[in-house]
Amino acid sequence: MPLTEVEIGAALAEAPGWRREGDEITRSYAIRYHGGVAMIVHVADVERLVGHHADIDLRWDRLRFGITTHDAGYRLTAADFDLARRIDAIAAAHGAEPVDG
Numbered sequence: 239m240p241l242t243e244v245e246i247g248a249a250l251a252e253a254p255g256w257r258r259e260g261d262e263i264t265r266s267y268a269i270r271y272h273g274g275v276a277m278i279v280h281v282a283d284v285e286r287l288v289g290h291h292a293d294i295d296l297r298w299d300r301l302r303f304g305i306t307t308h309d310a311g312y313r314l315t316a317a318d319f320d321l322a323r324r325i326d327a328i329a330a331a332h333g334a335e336p337v338d339g
């Protein structure tokens with residue numbers, strides 16, 4: 239079920255570093271390409287377990303995640319913020335530092 243604007247505000251406050259871009263939340267990390275591939279594999283394993291999947295953009299020195307819920311009409315849900323927290327934990331384990339963009 240989509241979150242209300244008030245709920246989104248509260249969830250963002252609990253997910254520091256994640257930025258709202260329309261109906262998705264995004265965060266980028268500095269990581270070199272091959273390390274990014276390894277992190278993506280780890281994220282994908284967790285995504286399969288929780289049944290929720292981010293949009294992923296890997297560049298030479300940067301890895302960006304965008305999360306929204308397709309099943310809710312591309313709106314933000316609690317599952318998006320749950321996955322965001324999991325991605326933060328995986329990023330820390332991979333030594334990927336958050337960056338703007």
Ligand SMILES: C[C@H](O)[C@H](O)[C@H]1CNC2=NC(N)=NC(=O)C2=N1
Nearest residue numbers: 289290291292306307308309310
């Ligand atoms: C059937 C399956 O659980 C759904 O298609 C899941 C899979 N992963 C998903 N991931 C995201 N981000 N949004 C969804 O709506 C979604 N739906």
